[in-house]
Amino acid sequence: MKILIVSDKEVPNLQEGSGGEILQGVDMIISCGDLRSGYLNSISNRANAPLFYVAGNHDFHYYYERPKGTNLDSRIVTFRDLRLAGFEGSIRYNHKTYQYTEYEMKKRVKRVARKLMFNPKIDIVVTHAPPFGIYENVDECHTGFQVYRWFIEKYQPAYFLHGHYHLDYGMNIEREHIIGNTRVINCVGYYVLEI
Numbered sequence: 001m002k003i004l005i006v007s008d009k010e011v012p013n014l015q016e017g018s019g020g021e022i023l024q025g026v027d028m029i030i031s032c033g034d035l036r037s038g039y040l041n042s043i044s045n046r047a048n049a050p051l052f053y054v055a056g057n058h059d060f061h062y063y064y065e066r067p068k069g070t071n072l073d074s075r076i077v078t079f080r081d082l083r084l085a086g087f088e089g090s091i092r093y094n095h096k097t098y099q100y101t102e103y104e105m106k107k108r109v110k111r112v113a114r115k116l117m118f119n120p121k122i123d124i125v126v127t128h129a130p131p132f133g134i135y136e137n138v139d140e141c142h143t144g145f146q147v148y149r150w151f152i153e154k155y156q157p158a159y160f161l162h163g164h165y166h167l168d169y170g171m172n173i174e175r176e177h178i179i180g181n182t183r184v185i186n187c188v189g190y191y192v193l194e195i
Helices: 037-047 102-115 146-155
Strands: 002-007 028-031 051-053 076-079 082-087 124-127 159-162 176-179 182-186 189-194
Touching (some): 002 037, 037 051, 082 102, 124 146, 159 189, 182 189
Parallel strands (some): 002 028, 082 124, 124 159
Antiparallel strands (some): 002 189
C-alpha cells in the first residue's frame, strides 16, 4: 500500500504541475494538520484516493470548512487492513484553538485506549504534535506530549506520524526516530510511506 502523508507546508507540485509521479498509485492520503481544506481536497481529488486527517494548531478555519475526508481525532478507523488512531492539536501555549494541556491530552488518549481493550492492534497513529522528547531545545509551542510516548510503549503501533516540528527549525533534524518497535516519522511537507 502506498500512503502519501502531508503536513504543515503546501507543496505546489502535489496540487498541480509535475507532482503527478508522487500521486501515482497512492492508496490513501493522511494529513497531520496545518493545511488548508482546499489544498487537501485538491490532492485527494488528483490522486483519486481517500483522505484521513487531524487538525493542527493553526487549523481554526476547519470550524467553517472541513476537508472532505475522515477526521481521525479521538477515533479508531479501519481502512483496508490498517487500523488508524488520531489526535489533533498541539500543547497549549496560548488560548487559541486545537491546543491542549498535557492533562487534557492524557484524558483524550485514555478514552481511545479504552476502545482498544478487546483489540489492542493499532497500525498507524496520526497526530499533529510529536511525542515528547524526540527533539532537543524545543520551545514551549513545539514540546510534544508525554502521553504519546506512553501510548507508543503500550500499543507499539508500526508507525507514528506527526507534523508541527518543521525540519528547517535547526541543523541536522532527523525525519525519523525509533521508539521501541515504532517508527516515528515527521511528515512536514510530504512523505511517501510504502507498506
